[in-house]
Amino acid sequence: MAMSSSATLVLETRDLTVSYRPYGLPPVQALRKVNVKIALGEILGLVGESGAGKTTLAKAIMGVIPQPGAVEFGQILFNGTDLVRQPEHKLNQLRGRAISIIVANPRGELNPLLSIGEQLTNLARFHLQASVRQARQLALDMLRAVKIPDPARRFRAYPHELSGGMAQRVVIAAGLICAPQLVISDDATSGLDVTVQVQILDLLKKLARERQTSMLYITRDAGVAANFCDRIAILYKGEIVEEAPTAAFFAGPAHPYSNLLLAAFSHHSALRKRWSREVEPLAKDEIGGSACLFADRCLLRQGRCFHEHPQLRELAPGRFVRCHFPVERPSS
Amino acid sequence: MPLPLQNRFNAELKSAVWSLILERTGYGLRYFVQFLRVYPGYAAGYIIVLTVALVAAVAPLIAPYSPVNADASVYLQPPALSHVLGTDSTGMDVFSRVIFAPRIDLAIAVIGTLVSSIVGSSIGAWVGYFQATTGIRSFLSSTIMRAADVLQAFPVFVFAIALVAVFGQSINSLVLAIAFVNIPIYLRLMRSQVLRIRDMRYVEAAYILGVPDWVIIGRHIIPNSIAPALAQLSVNIGWSILLTAGLSFVGAGVRAPTPEWGSMIAMGFPNVMTGQWWPSVFPGLALAITVFGFALIGASIEFLADPRRRRTLASGKPPLPTQA
Amino acid sequence: MVILRYIGSRLLFLVPQIVGIVLVGFILIKAVPGDPATLMLGPMASTDSIARLRTDLGLDQPLPVQFLIYLQKLAHGDFGTSWQTTQPVLSDLRTRFPATLELVTYGMLLALLIGIPLGVLSAVRKRGAIGKIGGMYGLVAGALPDFWLALVLVFVFYSELHWLASPIGRIDISVIPPDTITGFYTIDSLLTGNWDALGSSVQHLLLPVITLGLINAGPILKMTQSTMDRMLQADFSQYERLCGLPPQLIMRHAFRNALPSIITIVSVLYGFLIGGAVLVEIVFSWGGAGQYAVQGVLNSDFNPVLGFVIFSALFSLVVYFLVDLAYLAIDPRIRH
Numbered sequence: 006m007a008m009s010s011s012a013t014l015v016l017e018t019r020d021l022t023v024s025y026r027p028y029g030l031p032p033v034q035a036l037r038k039v040n041v042k043i044a045l046g047e048i049l050g051l052v053g054e055s056g057a058g059k060t061t062l063a064k065a066i067m068g069v070i071p072q073p074g075a076v077e078f079g080q081i082l083f084n085g086t087d088l089v090r091q092p093e094h095k096l097n098q099l100r101g102r103a104i105s106i107i108v109a110n111p112r113g114e115l116n117p118l119l120s121i122g123e124q125l126t127n128l129a130r131f132h133l134q135a136s137v138r139q140a141r142q143l144a145l146d147m148l149r150a151v152k153i154p155d156p157a158r159r160f161r162a163y164p165h166e167l168s169g170g171m172a173q174r175v176v177i178a179a180g181l182i183c184a185p186q187l188v189i190s191d192d193a194t195s196g197l198d199v200t201v202q203v204q205i206l207d208l209l210k211k212l213a214r215e216r217q218t219s220m221l222y223i224t225r226d227a228g229v230a231a232n233f234c235d236r237i238a239i240l241y242k243g244e245i246v247e248e249a250p251t252a253a254f255f256a257g258p259a260h261p262y263s264n265l266l267l268a269a270f271s272h273h274s275a276l277r278k279r280w281s282r283e284v285e286p287l288a289k290d291e292i293g294g295s296a297c298l299f300a301d302r303c304l305l306r307q308g309r310c311f312h313e314h315p316q317l318r319e320l321a322p323g324r325f326v327r328c329h330f331p332v333e334r335p336s337s
Numbered sequence: 338m339p340l341p342l343q344n345r346f347n348a349e350l351k352s353a354v355w356s357l358i359l360e361r362t363g364y365g366l367r368y369f370v371q372f373l374r375v376y377p378g379y380a381a382g383y384i385i386v387l388t389v390a391l392v393a394a395v396a397p398l399i400a401p402y403s404p405v406n407a408d409a410s411v412y413l414q415p416p417a418l419s420h421v422l423g424t425d426s427t428g429m430d431v432f433s434r435v436i437f438a439p440r441i442d443l444a445i446a447v448i449g450t451l452v453s454s455i456v457g458s459s460i461g462a463w464v465g466y467f468q469a470t471t472g473i474r475s476f477l478s479s480t481i482m483r484a485a486d487v488l489q490a491f492p493v494f495v496f497a498i499a500l501v502a503v504f505g506q507s508i509n510s511l512v513l514a515i516a517f518v519n520i521p522i523y524l525r526l527m528r529s530q531v532l533r534i535r536d537m538r539y540v541e542a543a544y545i546l547g548v549p550d551w552v553i554i555g556r557h558i559i560p561n562s563i564a565p566a567l568a569q570l571s572v573n574i575g576w577s578i579l580l581t582a583g584l585s586f587v588g589a590g591v592r593a594p595t596p597e598w599g600s601m602i603a604m605g606f607p608n609v610m611t612g613q614w615w616p617s618v619f620p621g622l623a624l625a626i627t628v629f630g631f632a633l634i635g636a637s638i639e640f641l642a643d644p645r646r647r648r649t650l651a652s653g654k655p656p657l658p659t660q661a
Numbered sequence: 662m663v664i665l666r667y668i669g670s671r672l673l674f675l676v677p678q679i680v681g682i683v684l685v686g687f688i689l690i691k692a693v694p695g696d697p698a699t700l701m702l703g704p705m706a707s708t709d710s711i712a713r714l715r716t717d718l719g720l721d722q723p724l725p726v727q728f729l730i731y732l733q734k735l736a737h738g739d740f741g742t743s744w745q746t747t748q749p750v751l752s753d754l755r756t757r758f759p760a761t762l763e764l765v766t767y768g769m770l771l772a773l774l775i776g777i778p779l780g781v782l783s784a785v786r787k788r789g790a791i792g793k794i795g796g797m798y799g800l801v802a803g804a805l806p807d808f809w810l811a812l813v814l815v816f817v818f819y820s821e822l823h824w825l826a827s828p829i830g831r832i833d834i835s836v837i838p839p840d841t842i843t844g845f846y847t848i849d850s851l852l853t854g855n856w857d858a859l860g861s862s863v864q865h866l867l868l869p870v871i872t873l874g875l876i877n878a879g880p881i882l883k884m885t886q887s888t889m890d891r892m893l894q895a896d897f898s899q900y901e902r903l904c905g906l907p908p909q910l911i912m913r914h915a916f917r918n919a920l921p922s923i924i925t926i927v928s929v930l931y932g933f934l935i936g937g938a939v940l941v942e943i944v945f946s947w948g949g950a951g952q953y954a955v956q957g958v959l960n961s962d963f964n965p966v967l968g969f970v971i972f973s974a975l976f977s978l979v980v981y982f983l984v985d986l987a988y989l990a991i992d993p994r995i996r997h
Contacts, residue, residue: 101903131910491686582806
């Protein structure tokens with residue numbers, strides 16, 4: 006698919022740094038100098054474990070980082086405009102319209118007192134200035150597009166009457182109804198049954214391709230990202246540690262952490278064993294202040310890893326890795 | 338379980354419980370001090386209540402006059418140096434009576450509320466725990482709940498006056514009346530808490546492991562249900578003081594000439610129309626400030642116990658970035 | 662059809678609830694020491710006449726029998742007689758209950774007018790001055806004794822400023838009260854075109870309504886504020902924000918979600934105030950039902966007390982029932 010370095014960039018973060026500063030405590034860095042690029046029509050998968058900072062990135066882009074967090078440094082460029090410097094009302098105009106987010110736990114996120122049709126038409130009316138009838142038509146079209154059976158009847162349904170899969174489709178419809186340029190999916194499919202998940206991902210991909218929508222697909226599950234995304238970025242402790250086109254990534258990941266992630270699901274028991282060996286915890290004095298963040302879990306660590314923080318470097322065109330000793334693989 | 342293993346299990350359980358208590362109290366105290374530093378306004382509640390209690394305790398030492406000494410020659414004197422808050426229609430010094438009154442008001446309200454909280458919570462916990470089980474316990478718990486419904490449908494004030502009439506007009510009967518009237522509140526509160534905790538997985542696990550009922554109630558259910566009851570307690574005490582004052586105002590409470598804020602307001606009532614405001618206004622002011630203090634304490638306990646707000650106070654454990 | 666069945670089942674529960682309340686009231690009243698016969702005839706009466714009166718009143722029967730007799734009379738609409746007013750309790754209550762209802766209703770309206778907007782504002786602007794003022798108001802209003810506030814208002818506006826007429830009763834002594842249609846002086850005078858009565862009754866309503874309104878705005882404000890805050894923090898509000906919906910719309914939706922809790926506390930307060938406004942009634946010599954019952958207890962006059970208890974319980978039950986219907990209308994989740 007598209008190479009992010011040359012095509013027009015819908016989203017670009019430059020050295021984005023987000024910290025949380027709770028009262029009376031040392032600050033916690035949620036994102037450290039994160040550089041993410043998404044081109045027009047590209048689907049970027051962002052994979053990371055819990056606590057890596059994925060949701061923080063999504064919230065940063067949407068401009069809703071909760072207290073006591075804030076963007077400390079860096080830029081978030083959306084079609085060239087820095088979102089960090091924008092006032093709240095401008096951001097609100099973008100939300101739901103130019104950048105939308107598909108959330109997990111859809112039944113908890115939809116308003117329980119309004120029918121789903123009403124919630125969709127609200128979006129259409131406020132963002133697209135549609136009339137009541139136009140909005141209703143748009144909503145119905147969208148419900149049909151997300152393959153909700155009997156959309157006219159479901160239009161009047163309430164969120165608690167829907168199953169998880171259907172509610173997820175409604176949220177997707179809400180995310181796409183204003184034809185945004187960037188859709189962020191924050192762990193949106195993780196709670197669903199596997200068969201439903203496959204259907205929804207196929208649907209999303211089809212809709213995204215049809216409308217040339219860019220997507221930021223955030224997930225904990227690297228395997229799901231394989232079929233779905235054009236490029237993969239791995240987030241660890243707030244840092245991007247690897248970034249590559251999907252095929253190249255899954256053929257042979259370069260960063261030790263990526264290998265750990267994939268090995269966990271691998272068929273090859275030897276591979277699994279190899280990467281799941283217990284790593285000895287380090288003594289406090291062994292780690293310098295500027296060590297590699299993954300060093301204490303890394304199987305391949307060496308002396309240099311404890312004292313020098315690795316930078317992101319380009320191994321091959323489009324492949325970036327943040328490691329002093331990336332894994333060289335002929336093939337697996 | 339074989340016996341040596343069981344002994345070891347008990348010993349480890351005991352030490353675990355102890356360390357948990359120590360950790361929680363230390364943690365709790367640090368948290369409380371931090372809370373007052375961030376929100377100094379709440380400290381006012383504690384200061385008010387402590388001051389009132391202190392004043393009541395040392396009233397005999399600091400009152401310029403006896404609270405029941407009626408000197409008819411100085412009746413209805415406006416506030417002046419000799420009588421800082423003036424005198425009432427029988428010549429008693431308002432200031433002395435105002436500072437003696439909390440002895441009665443606080444005692445009645447605190448004791449009555451404590452009794453009702455203990456009795457009500459116990460019954461409520463029992464009802465909540467055994468509800469929807471089969472057999473006589475379930476029937477009993479449903480009956481108790483219906484009885485509580487009926488009691489709460491009764492107009493509170495009339496009920497309290499009737500209770501005082503039944504038990505005879507004395508301080509003890511006031512305490513009993515306050516206790517009675519408040520029992521349904523704690524009953525309901527504890528019952529709903531118990532129902533909530535009872536359905537949690539760790540309680541289910543304990544039950545499956547064979548832990549006896551009373552241990553489950555004492556170790557899991559009660560510690561997790563206490564916080565709302567504590568917040569309610571403080572607010573309740575304030576409200577009970579108001580009720581006592583109201584009862585005395587209609588003449589069903591403390592008898593004259595015992596100093597009590599409500600009866601003082603009642604005695605001064607006819608004089609307010611003719612412009613002598615001090616016999617009624619000052620006791621009411623003292624009453625309002627005291628109840629306000631209790632309400633503030635209750636609000637602070639509610640804040641402290643709310644797990645969501647706890648995170649914004651940085652309780653010594655930094656929040657994970659994704660938790661925010 | 663579902664609604665009818667629901668109404669039917671609720672009505673079915675009504676009867677045993679009322680009987681339960683009457684039973685508790687009856688036991689309570691009978692526990693109060695004091696012989697009604699002696700009280701009615703006075704200290705000078707002979708033992709013979711007292712004994713005769715006791716038989717007439719049925720006081721010599723065993724208690725369960727007395728209870729059943731009372732229930733039987735109740736079923737025929739006979740609430741007994743008050744020996745203080747020498748009138749049937751039912752006719753006493755027919756004037757007094759609307760008096761209390763009028764006072765409490767206007768008081769609640771004022772409390773809603775103050776409490777809900779302030780509550781919403783302080784939830785929306787939590788960190789600002791309004792938020793803090795809102796929190797303080799709830800605490801202060803809950804601490805003020807209502808009878809004391811009434812006295813203070815009387816002192817300021819009547820004794821000192823002379824802005825208002827005498828704070829005694831519902832209407833000026835020189836003015837003829839309107840013909841009784843609803844029992845509400847304000848409504849009746851409007852309906853009959855009696856402008857003097859309207860003006861006078863409004864004037865007399867001012868201070869007690871302000872008292873009740875100011876104080877009861879407190880709990881309403883607190884509940885509104887806390888519920889609105891919870892709704893604004895809830896997932897769906899965050900999601901609406903993520904969808905870029907305008908803040909006013911998010912606020913309106915949050916308020917709609919908060920309505921059930923607000924309605925609950927309004928209904929509880931309303932039922933409570935029927936008996937709970939008695940102190941204010943006493944200060945203003947209102948002649949209301951609560952006052953009537955309190956005097957009954959203090960003087961061992963039992964029928965008014967029981968009558969009042971039944972009236973107020975019925976009222977509460979009706980209010981709760983209406984509230985449940987309102988829930989059905991608001992929250993679609995309940996309908997299933």
